[in-house]
Amino acid sequence: MRVTPTAEFMLEPVLEPSVLDPNKDAGSSRDAIGLGQRAGKGLDTRHGTILTLEDISVSFDGFRALNNLNLYIGVGELRCIIGPNGAGKTTLMDVITGKTRPSHGKAWFGETLDLTLMSEVQIAQAGIGRKFQKPTVFEALSVFENLELAQKTDKSVWASLRARLSGEQQDRIAEVLETIRLTTSVNRPAGLLSHGQKQFLEIGMLLMQDPQLLLLDEPVAGMTDAETEFTAELFKRLAGKHSLMVVEHDMGFVGSIADHVTVLHQGSVLAEGSLEQVQENERVIEVYLGR
Numbered sequence: 001m002r003v004t005p006t007a008e009f010m011l012e013p014v015l016e017p018s019v020l021d022p023n024k025d026a027g028s029s030r031d032a033i034g035l036g037q038r039a040g041k042g043l044d045t046r047h048g049t050i051l052t053l054e055d056i057s058v059s060f061d062g063f064r065a066l067n068n069l070n071l072y073i074g075v076g077e078l079r080c081i082i083g084p085n086g087a088g089k090t091t092l093m094d095v096i097t098g099k100t101r102p103s104h105g106k107a108w109f110g111e112t113l114d115l116t117l118m119s120e121v122q123i124a125q126a127g128i129g130r131k132f133q134k135p136t137v138f139e140a141l142s143v144f145e146n147l148e149l150a151q152k153t154d155k156s157v158w159a160s161l162r163a164r165l166s167g168e169q170q171d172r173i174a175e176v177l178e179t180i181r182l183t184t185s186v187n188r189p190a191g192l193l194s195h196g197q198k199q200f201l202e203i204g205m206l207l208m209q210d211p212q213l214l215l216l217d218e219p220v221a222g223m224t225d226a227e228t229e230f231t232a233e234l235f236k237r238l239a240g241k242h243s244l245m246v247v248e249h250d251m252g253f254v255g256s257i258a259d260h261v262t263v264l265h266q267g268s269v270l271a272e273g274s275l276e277q278v279q280e281n282e283r284v285i286e287v288y289l290g291r
């Protein structure tokens, strides 16, 4: 039976990173990406579906950015979402993370959590992590400190940094550093990293929270070929343990990671299937891929 979230998800407030973030624009949305304690360990996914969106509509002044959209993501799946500019891909992520409320429709995380009733912070705490296109790491802090902060729940940044880490927490940071290939840059200020490395660090910060579902909006934009290749490798490695929803325009990248692709157009699903299948779809060719 579906139930609304319980007090279990009403945890302490997350730390306010905008204090440290020189980039306030990006910082203002940081609370949506999973800083803070996660409470969703017992997520009920007994039917194998981690995300269920049914009949979702979003209107902006009468304009339908999402239009009766249906989407199902399986546990451990790596799903790519493609589609022309303005198709509604980012709006879709906004709905999942609680940033935008649908005017209509259902959004379930696992079997029991109604995302339409949860705040952005509750959704992040329940296990949905989001990466925005622009990296939003704390440039003045080291790679290690960025990961350390992402793990903490204490509201006070400086208290967090001073607090001693447990052996388990240290191990987790070491593991994530390895995963994002930043072990040798552990003490570098994040501001000195390349654009791609900052993106990897931000993914690492998400991983510190061990989210069940990761949403990544145009993750390889601006990356070098080598960084793009590493991102593909990384996402393939993360799939299975996590579910991933990746929005990307780079078809080479999509082809290298996706086993299942959803094409959005004018706020609805236009086609779904393997990349080969959607690439052969006449409507998809017409509205997006071209001939």
Ligand SMILES: Nc1ncnc2c1ncn2[C@@H]1O[C@H](COP(=O)(O)OP(=O)(O)OP(=O)(O)O)[C@@H](O)[C@H]1O
Pocket: 060, 065, 083, 084, 085, 086, 087, 088, 089, 090, 091, 092
């Ligand atoms: N807050 C808003 N107010 C009004 N219109 C909006 C708002 N957010 C999005 N839109 C409109 O909704 C439509 C979908 O936008 P969205 O950003 O979701 O597209 P997208 O698929 O992510 O595009 P892109 O590939 O360019 O990133 C666009 O026409 C956009 O102008």
Ligand SMILES: [Mg+2]
Pocket: 089, 090, 091
């Ligand atoms: Mg977008």
